[in-house]
Amino acid sequence: MKMSNEKFRVIVLPIVAIIVVLVIVLTMAANTYSAALDLAFGRGQRHVVDAGNVSEEAAEYYEALFPNPDAGTLENADPPTEIEEKSRNWAAETALKVTEEGVTLLKNDGLLPLARNSEVTPFGVRYISPCWGGAGSANMSMNFDYVVTPEEALDANFAVNAEVEAKMKAATPLTINSSEAGFNASSSAQPSGTSSTHTIFEYDPSVYDGTEASCKGTVGIVFIGRLGLEGDDQWSKPYDNGEADYAMQLTQTEREMLAFAKANCDSVVVICNFSNIVEIAELENDDDINAILWVGNPGAKGFQAMTEVLVGDVNPSGRLVNTWIADQTKDPTWPNVSNGTFSNTESGTYYEYEEGIYVDYRYYETAAAEAAAGNYAGFDYDEQVVYPFGYGLHYENDKVSQELDEVRFAGRNLIVSGRIVNNSSRMVKEVVQLYLEAPYYPNGSKIEKSAKSLIGFDKIAVEAGESEEFSLTIPAEDFANYDDAGYYIPSGGYVLEEGEYVVHLGKNAHEDWTSGTFTVDETLAYTEGSTRHDATAIGKRPSDGIEAVNQFDEVNRYISEGNMTVMSRSDFAGTFPKAPEMDKTAPSYIVEANAPYDSLNDPISGAANPNALLYEAEKPVSGADNGLTLSSLRGLDYDDPMWDELLDQLDFTDEDAISAVITYGLYMTQPLECIGLVQTGDNDGPLGLTATWSGTVGHVVACAWPCAPIQSATFNVDLIYEMGLAIGQEGLTNSIEGWYGPALNIHRSAFGGRNFEYNSADPLLSGKIATAIVSGARQNGLFAHLKHFALNEMDHARGSSHVYATEQSMRELYFRPFEICTKEAEFTEKVYDGETGGQKEVTLKATGAYMTSMMFVGPKFSGNSYELLTTVLRDEWGFRGFVITDFTSGSNKSQQCGYRVGNDLWMGMRTTALTDLDTATAQWAARRAIKNIAYTVVNSAAYNGIAPGSYAYYDMSPWMVGLIVFDVVACIVAAAGIVWVVVRTADEKKHPEKYQREGTAMSNTDRKSVSYIVNAVAALLGIIGVICYFLSGDDKSEMTDTFGTALVYVPYIVAVLCSLVGLFYANGLVKIAAFAMYFFSLAAWGMTQAGYIVNVFMGLDGNTFSFAYILTFLCTIAAAVLSVVAAAVKKKA
Secondary structure (H helix, E strand, C coil), rough: CCCHHHHHHHHHHHHHHHHHHHHHHHHHHHHCHHHHHHHHHCCCEEEEEEECCCCHHHCCCCCCCCCCCCCCCCCCCCCCCCCHHHHHHHHHHHHHHHHHHHHHEEECCCCCCCCCCEEEECCCCCHHHHCCCHHHHHHCCCCCCCCHHHHHHHHHCCCCCHHHHHHHCCCCEEEECCCCCCCCCCCCCCCCCCCCCCCCCECCCCCCCCCHEEEECCEEEEECCEEECCCCCCCCCCHHCCCCCCCCEEHHHHHHHHHHHHHHHHHEEEEEEECCCCEEEHCCCCCCEEEEEECCCCCCHHHHHHHHHHCCCCCCCCCCCCCEEEHHHCCCHHHCCCCCCCEECCCCCCEEEECCCCCCHHHHHHHHHHHHHCCCCCCCCHEEEEEECCCCCCCHHHHHHEEEEEEEEEEEEEEEEEEECCCCCCEEEEEEEEEEEEECCCCCCCCCCCCCCEEEEEEECCCCEEEEEEEEEHHHHHEEEECCCCCCCCCCEEECCEEEEEEEEEEECCEEEEEEEEEEECCCCCCCCCCCCCCCEECCCCCCCCCCCCCCCHHEEEEEHHCCHHHHHHHHHCCCCCCCCCCCCCCCHHHHHHHCCCCCCCCCCCCCCCCCCCCCCCCCCCCCCCCCHHHHHCCCCCCCCCCHHHHHHCCCCCCHHHCCCCCCCCCCCCCCCHCCEECCEEEECCCCCCCCCCCCCCCCCCCCCCCCCHHHCCCCCHHHHHHHHHHHHHHHHCCCCEEEECCCCCCCCCCCCCCCCEEECCHHHHHHHHHHHHHHHHCCCCCEEEEECCCCCCCCCCCCCCEEEEEHHHHHCCCHHHHHHHHHCCCEEEEEEECCCCCEEEEEEEEEEEEEECCEEEEHHHHHHHHHHHHHHHHHHHCEEEEECCCCCCCCCHHHHHHHHHHEEEECCCCCCCCCCCCCHHHHHHHHHHHHHHHHHHHHHCCCCCCCCCEEEEECCHHHHHHHHHHHHHHHHHHHHHHHHHHHHHHHHHCCCEEEEECCCHHHHHHHHHHHHHHHHHHHHHHHHHHHHHHHHHHHHHCCHHHHHHHHHHHHHHHHHHHHHHHHCCCCHHHHHHHHHHHHHHHHHHHHCCCHHHHHCCEEEEEEEECHHHHHHHHHHHHHHHHHHHHHHCCCC
């Protein structure tokens, strides 16, 4: 006899349900995560639909040195192809040059350079597992032949102590942790060098016991390392067992290792393998430490450069990009390294930049000047500062000098000229550093001014025994100060105060070669309006589009009303920063500005508010048939009338297509057929194009460049331009058109987790280095995204933190690198010449994209700030291009607001859509956003080979073809299962004798019992799932409004209630309803958390799935399946 149909249904229907769930979940997930899947498994081949009116040669705008037609496709699989390796190795040659000039010699008692093949003994875990870059988006595989490890670097030049090396390799490092709340301990016992962790790794000093004899007669080379972080900052509280008071101190274990090296080696060199500066005053002052070399986080070729310096093949020429200090707790940023909290705002954490403009050397040089004048008792520069900003040594350092020939202020330009004299026996690459000392009026304007500010630099190669001249011209507007208090300009603005200015030709920020002076006879105010206190209005700054005035009203009011201290040179001691408050009550205007976005009534962009700044009553033209394609607009001015003709073709009846271009921006920009906009592939990486899926199928094969501080330490913009060109070529090889970098936030504090991504503590140096790399990359078709705009100096609680800083410090420090790069970065672009049928060149601004920060400028999310993204960025600075968010985890960030006020693209998945495209205001905003995206994309390598009138498309991705096949087969199997059940049921009615009956099948009572138990387990799992989601997932949702929260919780709670009702009301439909609600909540959970999930899989923040997070997923799946099983087991009464 055949199995009873009751048993058969119990077996088959759950299998069918699981198959259906898999099909739906996988299909929805694939649609949501298609960008990530394209990167992981390859996208389809590109095809160009040629208009046939232009020769192929005329449309080839970029020359790839290493053409790779299969880039980004499934055919381009591991291992790297020969052409990819050639491309990467070619780029690595430039990476080596960058690290050769960035590595900085800090101390040398004459030991260096070492003789080649001399005996050395390495020490430290970072010799075996170096800090190549940082965590998060700098996470990359370094297991490639082109990478030079510390072991390989030393072996190539020295006789390495094999006994010590072997003992380190055999040992398991200590994990130095803290039991304080909030500590992020490593999940691994080994220092991977890629995960964001506060754990410090080092070998137990006992590892070296018994090797004393082998160390005699050798040079000890001790590696001290700290990994850069993402999503958190360096640990600022004590480590256990008295190891260190915070991460930026040497640990006791490291001190014991150094003591062993000093006791047993003839001499000692310390290698500083970090970008977050560790306190090493004790090493500088220790006569038994003979030399110190800073290599930062050096990327693939940095340790090769290190040994080239050690043996003297390279004369070191790097200069420090931070002030290295002896005690972080005496730095003015120290009290506000950690955030405070508000008790009454939507996004509840905050940072207060109470130090104002006095960051890094701006504080230390000013404090020294004030102490010397008797105004700052107790400050001792020599005790606090170990190495000044701009410090670095050559070999034969005392035989190189600089002289000043002229300092002249004329025509609102400062001209400084002089010469470098090299009396050494080596060629030197010498850095010219100009610092300005501006007059400060504590009893007048009180505009804050540091004693010294870097206003110009250059790097010049000088052969042995020769001299070279230098000359720098600096516009006056570049060293004007911002009067945010309105002393001269009522609305705030830039001024150049009268008085005597001193130009310091510096060895570094503290020591001079010499100095000169010039005088400004009257106070010049960059305004077209009224002035006060005898200032002369001279119009807006020449580089601005509109006059710069105060923009951040809530921030300025918050400060002016005394809600935070602001450090002032007029009373350093009395205004020294204080620690932030916890559960602070925010003023009502801060609460109001931080309230959820009202898309209808917002005063700036409300669609139903006729008084709103961006309100539009009439909708734009839609769906016009003008016969244009975007490719015809390449090289045209942003304001060319043809843009309006093209944009009239936008079809606002196709809301899904319009919405996708603006909301789906994770590692790509979306295509839009109605205007011929093609898709781009974008990649992340502070160390180049290395972050996203590097080393996987569909992979990107690119060089791991040295970290940003090492790039900046070169002080060589020409070399960094070469680096930009090389990264652009890597983009051409890998079919990458957009790069999420460089990052231009300031080294505000040594504890800033992402300092390894950021250039320096100085805005001018940061901006000029960025200008060079962005210009070079764009020259080869790769558009950079300047990030993180703005105020993302600290990374802890970045998703929900307000940042309060004076508008002066914003404009002179934190915005300034972005401003410099936006205004100065340029490239020449090849475009089709309709008159000749060939090509011509046009010059365009190279900055094509911005990425907002996760922070709030005061109470407003940076991606929702009209003042930041439109008034300052576009109207003042003249930016033409698009703005994308960073990952938008955290609270109170409105996608609906973002694209209206200047944030054109959301770094998200297909999880949300624009909901208001039926209004005129929203349509005009979408039109602007699409124009900004299209303007950058058409002027990039995305249009290489696409002639005017032509367009391109991609085949369906291979993984999607596979998914469709799977879906079809699975649906056939599920349908067959259902048909089988129906056929058997019908057959049983006709031939009951064929099937098992009572006695051999389960009784009704048994079925009820089994169904009850299964249903009870489903209910229990559902309750556990809800609790786990509350504990681990709710704060990671991309949809943080009421709707987004309800989207997950409501169906989940309904599902649990259905499961509970099913315990008392024996009806199969209730259990099926529970299944449907569990499934719906699971789908909503996945969609609202898409960014976080991809973040984890790509290792962008070093985050991992917590146990509770995984349990949420497993419990929900299990509860859904068990609900179906319970329904199948229960026989109808």
